[in-house]
Amino acid sequence: MREKLDNIKNIAQRCLKCKKPLCKEYCPLHNNIPVILNYINNDQIVEAKKELLKTTNMSFICSKLCDHEKSCYGHCALRNTSDGSIAFYEVENYLSTLISESDYEKISNNKIKSKIAVIGAGVSGMNVAIELAKLGLGVTLFDKNNQIGGVITDSLPNFRFNDNVVNVLVAILKKLNVEMVFNKEFGNNLNFNDLNDFDYIVFATGTMLSKKIFEDNASVYDGIKLLEDGKNNIQKINNANSLVIGAGNVAMDVSRLLVRSDNKVNIVYRRNIANSPASKKEIEMAINDGVNFIELRSPKQLVFDKANKLIGLEVEITELIKDDNSTRLSFKSTGECETVPCDIVVEALGTNANYDYLKSFIPDLLDEKGWPNSKIYKYKNQKVLLTGDYLTGSSSFAGAVATSNKTIELIKEDIWK
Structure with a gap:
């Protein structure tokens, strides 16, 4: 532990204390990074932890799973120096190991009796529950699974993230x-009639409706479903020549999962990997695991033999073009096709989201x-809000928490208006 603390101090000492810290600006949660690093420089570790807790309850998760290249790390003033950017995510992760339920207190509140139901126990739902409960409000957190965590405990592979950190969040919530x-899904075994006692209902159910190109087929699999199976130690595919369509972090996760079941894995993507939505870190780990990339290929149709067995994927060859509305290059078809x-x-x-x-x-x-x-929104006498990815569409973990912070403010303003 001492060695890790020394490493954290070495990281903190490099901070330039910028007048306009882009690391803070580009963090979706606007963590006060220079102040936190300054506390560490002065051996004020407890104060650094308290400063971090002012802006986030999800350091356990964000320090490991956020795309830091697109936020704090990628915008550090030192990014073009020989030693590179300051790895604040390492500092944040260290501080997260010091956080426990003892850092949280519930305000005694005898005047406000509002009760809040939060549907969905992913990062945004947990954040809403924690922040409103701290204010002394009565909060009940519902989830369709048998534990909190959302995708972290439901589908994120163990080789990517140790989900034991949710135990700390359970302790904080308690x-x-x-x-x-648990085991309550809205629209299935949980409905508005079951929530009559609540003044506010917050939906934080995320985006778990998979996008599809092809119709259901025995040889076509849903990446999210495979990850959920993998989380439950169910292996449906072994020793196969597999093509994964897509190049986001889910594609990287499922590809790495398939490699671990002795499958040959190719990722097919219509752009090149440099212009993919996946983080650099996830791409590097996929390559290190043996995943191959077939770039500039857009899926067109499945190819079957006479016995109706899948033998390939017909793809259209593409080329990159500039897109004035995006930081990524776009693509166009060349009109040429081939079968993979x-x-x-x-x-x-x-x-x-569904x-x-x-509706x-x-x-x-x-x-x-x-x-x-x-x-x-209003439904009968209840007030209804959407938050996290369920409101905005898929985003980062920190992005989902940031959205939930805005939802929290809406509720606070409405209660104390």
Whole structure:
């Protein structure tokens, strides 16, 4: 532990104390990085931890799983020096190991009796529950699974993240008297009628509706479902020639999972990997695990033999073009096609939120573009809010928490108006 603390101090000593710290600006949670590092420089570790807790309850997760290249690390003023950017995520992770339920207190509140139901116990739902419970409000956290954590405990591979950290979050929630109710899924065995006692209902159910190209087929798999199976030690694919479509972090995760079951794995992507949404770190780990990348190939159709067995994927060859509306290069078709041999295809194309059931109760849930708004909706006598990725679409872990912070402010303003 002493060696790790010395390393953290060495990292902190490099901070330039910029007048306009871009690390803080580009952190979705705006963690006060220079102040935290200054506390560490002065051997004020407890103060550094307290400063971190002012802006985030999810350091356990964000320090390991955020794409730091796109946030603090990638915008450090030292990024172009020989020693490179300051690795604040290492500092944050160290401080997260010092956080426990003893750092949290519930304010005694005899005046406000509002009760809040939070549906979904991923990072945004947990954050809403923690922050509102700290204010002395009655909070019940529901989840369709048998534990908190969302994708962390549901589908994120153990080789990527040790989900034991949720034990600390469980202890924090219990300390704040948050009631946790499991195996309850809204629209299945949980409905508005079951929530009549609550004044506010916050939906934080994320985006778990997989995007698809192809119709259901015995040789076409859903990447999210494979990750969920893997989390439960279920291996459906072994010794296969596998093609994974997509190049986000889910594609990297499922590819690395397949490699561990002795599958040959190729990722097919319509851009090149340098212009993929996956983090550099995830790409590097996939390459190190033996995943191969077939770039500039856009999926077109499945190819079957006479016995209706999948033998390949027909792809269209693409080339990169500039996109003025994006930091990534886009692509266009060259009109040429080829077939990539494979036994199975895995779709890892991202996810959407499913609003169908909720919309049947709240007709004005979505705007003309098909998106919900960051506002308080009404259903009978209850106030309904959406938060996290369920509100914005898929984002980073820190991004989901940042969105939930705005939801918390909406509720606070409404209660104490």
